[in-house]
Amino acid sequence: MDKKKLLEKKDWEYYVFEENSSIELSIPVPNPSPGFDIIYVLNESEKEMYLHTGIKALEKRIEDMKINFSSYKMNSWR
Structure with missing residues (x-):
């Protein structure tokens, strides 16, 4: 089982992960x-x-994710 690998981050701006050969932006x-x-x-x-x-x-x-956030997958901090 592959784990998420942090590729790059700028705290409180963006995080880029790699998992199972796909790249995820958070x-x-x-x-x-x-x-x-x-x-x-x-x-x-x-x-x-x-x-x-x-x-x-x-x-x-x-920028689109910040403006149109409801069009993307959202994980609550709670």
Whole structure:
């Protein structure tokens, strides 16, 4: 069984994990209360761009996740 491996982080901004050959982006947001981690699994195109360019390749996705958080998987902090 594979475990999540932290690839990169900027505390309270973003966290990038790898698990079972997929890459997951997690963004913490304090609102709505009690706060949530917004989760997105990169598609193949985004994964290749991230592996080639780094976090810059995900800037637009991160902004979209902050604005449209309800369109993504949300894990409550509680």
